[in-house]
Amino acid sequence: MSGTAPRVQTDIELVQDVLDGHEESFAVLVERYQKGLVNYIYHMVRQYDEALELSQEVFLKVYTGLRRYDRHYKFSTWLYKIASNHTIDYLRRQHISTTSIDAAGDDPDQPDIPLPSPEQGPHDALQMKALFQDTLDAIQSLPESYRELIILRHFSFRSYEEMAKITGLPIGTVKNRIFRARRLLMETLEESR
Amino acid sequence: MLCVKVLELLPRFIENDFSEAEMEEIRRHIETCERCEAEYRAMLSLVDRLDQLPVVGVPSSFKSAIMHRLSKDMQGEEDPSS
Numbered sequence: 001m002s003g004t005a006p007r008v009q010t011d012i013e014l015v016q017d018v019l020d021g022h023e024e025s026f027a028v029l030v031e032r033y034q035k036g037l038v039n040y041i042y043h044m045v046r047q048y049d050e051a052l053e054l055s056q057e058v059f060l061k062v063y064t065g066l067r068r069y070d071r072h073y074k075f076s077t078w079l080y081k082i083a084s085n086h087t088i089d090y091l092r093r094q095h096i097s098t099t100s101i102d103a104a105g106d107d108p109d110q111p112d113i114p115l116p117s118p119e120q121g122p123h124d125a126l127q128m129k130a131l132f133q134d135t136l137d138a139i140q141s142l143p144e145s146y147r148e149l150i151i152l153r154h155f156s157f158r159s160y161e162e163m164a165k166i167t168g169l170p171i172g173t174v175k176n177r178i179f180r181a182r183r184l185l186m187e188t189l190e191e192s193r
Numbered sequence: 194m195l196c197v198k199v200l201e202l203l204p205r206f207i208e209n210d211f212s213e214a215e216m217e218e219i220r221r222h223i224e225t226c227e228r229c230e231a232e233y234r235a236m237l238s239l240v241d242r243l244d245q246l247p248v249v250g251v252p253s254s255f256k257s258a259i260m261h262r263l264s265k266d267m268q269g270e271e272d273p274s275s
Binding site: 026030031034038048051056059063064131132136150153154155178179182185 | 204205210235236239240242243244246247248251252255256258259260262263264267
């Protein structure tokens, strides 16, 4: 085999590139984190168009604040910390009830949940889809402080350590809240059966 | 170990958040207790489902929209008349 695959630049290297005037490196960072970030914000606000707009605003804030980025932290931690503050500010401004499940049904732009797997029969697939919808609704019914952690963990796949840094909570508190949130989810799903 | 204690510890057990000796003690209880085993399976299945929840897509224009807004902002900063 001749030739080697191009080396993937680290986040820190890309940040340095942007600071050196190579704006196109920021596009690589956006590409790298857009999916996790949009999903985090979408599941927090439950309005797709708003989630896209807020995600764009977060990336713009990150870009303009890049000189203040402390490289002792992971870039993703810093990005999600900005996203968390921005989203919670938005929710407070909007006076969205954080324990309400109403918002999910009101948004005409809300993407439909895809059927889980083409290999499954239509009945199984529909059943699974209903189960996913019940789970998403149960997540929406969680208190905000639990909901954010469940979303960071299961939609953005952040580690406990990273979640502690993003939210400013001790790691023990993060774990306890995740565990309690899962217990609440189980109870809610059990009741809805 | 009592069921009430095991049920309380299950969320941490699922994440392997105990010493090996503690993990083993809980595991032994679960293997011999129908109720705790059912609760353990239910919690595992929830965590599994949470990790498989469908994600929303990002429009292909998302990245270029950000880059466009950035270059507009930069132009605004450079243009003293604006």
